[in-house]
Amino acid sequence: MKKVLLLTIALILAPMTQAVSVGDKAPQFTLPKLEGSKKLSLKSYRGKVVYLDFWASWCGPCRQSLPMMNDIRNKLKKKGFEVLAVNLDEEPEAGRAFLKQFPVQYPVVSDVEGKTPEQYGLQGMPTSYLIDRKGKVQLVHVGFKKSDIGELEKKITQLLKKK
């Protein structure tokens, strides 16, 4: 009886997973690209500094963050930096329309079911994770303001220097 009860409680509490924070290994995932049918996994970016960005077309700050991150990405790509954006629109069409308005050169994948943000324990929109070459999370960034970009670029350059 007691065992069954404890199990029930454990099952009820199970969905309350812990959020990913600095020092954790970035959880792996494989998702289809927003445009086309190819699939991309986070694993294939091991060895690079990755800026994992969760965004949606309805999210206000994303209008600023996407073009700005695109600039930084193009500037630092040769040094081993890449942005991987996960679109969380429930209707992927909305994400595609957004990208027509704010085009980016980096890869964008789509997670309609929201399994990845659940896995990462997202606290707000947008949230981004800066992952080092070894696959460890080095920075969790919730929200986005124009003034954040300097600090982000500094951190990215720092991580790029580490092998």
Next chain:
Amino acid sequence: MRVLVIVSLLLSLSACTQVKPWERGYLANPNMAWQPMPQKSALDNHIYFSKEASSGGGQAAGGGCGCN
């Protein structure tokens, strides 16, 4: 033991779930706003308050003299 039973029952009773940050797409739609036209509603409030001639009638600020 009894407490455990009660707690687990209470936890399983909750029918509401939290809307996750990434699930707010439909809520962010302009159609979902309380006031679709903020300027018009501000004007309406102002007129209503003025006609009522008392404070607290609407949402607009004022002293209740009916002159603002």
